[in-house]
Amino acid sequence: MSNSLPKVASLALLAGALLLPAIPASAATATTAAVKADEPFSTFDVTVKAPKKVKAGAKITYTIYATNKGPHYADAWFIGGEFPKGVDLKRIRFGTTVKGTECALDGRAFFCLAPKVVEKGESVAMAFTTKVDKKAKGTLTAKLGVVAYSADQGFENMSKEELDRLGVPVHGFVKTAKTKVVR
Template sequence: MRINKAASIALVAPLAGSLLFAAAPASAAPAVATKAVTAQSDPYSSFDVQVKAPKTAKAGGKVRYSVVATNAGPYEATAGTWFVGGTFPKGLDLKKTSYRASVAGTECSLVDRELFCLFPATVKKGEYVSIVFEGRFKKNAKGTQKAILGVASYNVDTGMENLSKEELDRLGIPGYAFAKLVKTRIVH
């Protein structure tokens, strides 16, 4: 599948899920819930992330990034509270980038070099998902090309699934990034 180029999406950081809750309607939350949510400091679901990339590639040549993310717990990661994403290298031709995911229905969006993929799945502790991104470097790519890929998860409590991104930010809902930096040196 091709990665969708969504012009109106803005990501706060490579693994900050601005879009995860942007379409959900806002609702008021009691002050007690705010205190309970902001006191939480550990992720509900942490991820062990493995990222593979070639050590070298030719300018204009193909590249493949694979990401395997295992839920390390302590809880299951429910759909809509986590995503796989990151930042592609500057020298990657984004028009020639595609993906294959282990979960049917996974959708990826790309803005500039930032991407995120929503997996429509609940991943229990010990289970994993994988995704492969394939692309081609630009013919003028040079130097060492860097990608940061991994998982972002959010501590969204039951009943908070319909809050807007703005309301989650206002309440201080914690988000966590589990990412790896991979480097590919361009050779001629």
Template sequence: MRNLTKVASLALLASALLVPAVPASATAVADDPFSVFKVSVKVAKTAKAGGKLNYTIVATNTGPYEANAYFLGGQFPKDVDLRKIYYRSSVKGTECGLEGRALYCLVPKVLKKDESIAMIFETKLKKTAKGTETATLGVISYDLQTGMEDMSKEELERLGVPEHGYAKTVKTKIVR
């Protein structure tokens, strides 16, 4: 399994890749993703400044193939205390990397077509939070061929390994 340095490097790459989802077509072409994800993100509509705010991401691999290289996470709001983000996953070996406001977790579980994975991110708002907090969370997946699992970020970039982003934007109003 990749070490945390590689995970952090890939998370940095992933944080720049939240692009609109590409719908799967009936006829596959070379540029179609190996795995398309349906993503839902749940969070409270309102929260108190200084209070807790939990995000739940549920990602379903809609195929056409199994997903073996993906990250869950994304860009957290400006008033979330990044030192106090905790995550829960039922998959042992999940590793996360933080870069700026983005936190991505590599989940070492192959998802077959129509299987889902869920993660909960527990956050704490700063006491100075006000207005509306916006997060963009979801999945970044990579089209890795067999044998590419341990390649460095640089090598993946050099080879031009395709990546795909599936994200949802959610908002929470801060109340006093």
């Protein structure tokens, strides 16, 4: 995992964006141009899988499945999220079939840039594995999903800072996964 690329380093700043509420496609009922500009270029249906229970000190795997529901393809998107207190953030490993994926960690936020255009109806998946702290107790709560910019073709190589400077709208599609720590 390489964190040397400037655009990968900027992924960590997306933690706040992931906390944005998902805007459902049915919310497109307004008729003004200003409201239409806020509609997502691509919406994602996200499912997050995590175990219901985990032993303190054991490994835990979170898997994110995301399907682009459109209306357009997505080429400026990130996958990951906010990992719970009680897991080893320095040991997060990821697995995906998308070659060239780069990830970055900032605080409890871990985001990956997958250099792939996701067509409408196409799905992507990524698994994140780490270790639960031996002293962890209670319930681990992760907020994971996809952050997608409403950007047209050619934006896939831009940093978050440049997308923000240009005023490209960002939308978060998040699910919460809760896992009880058992002894």
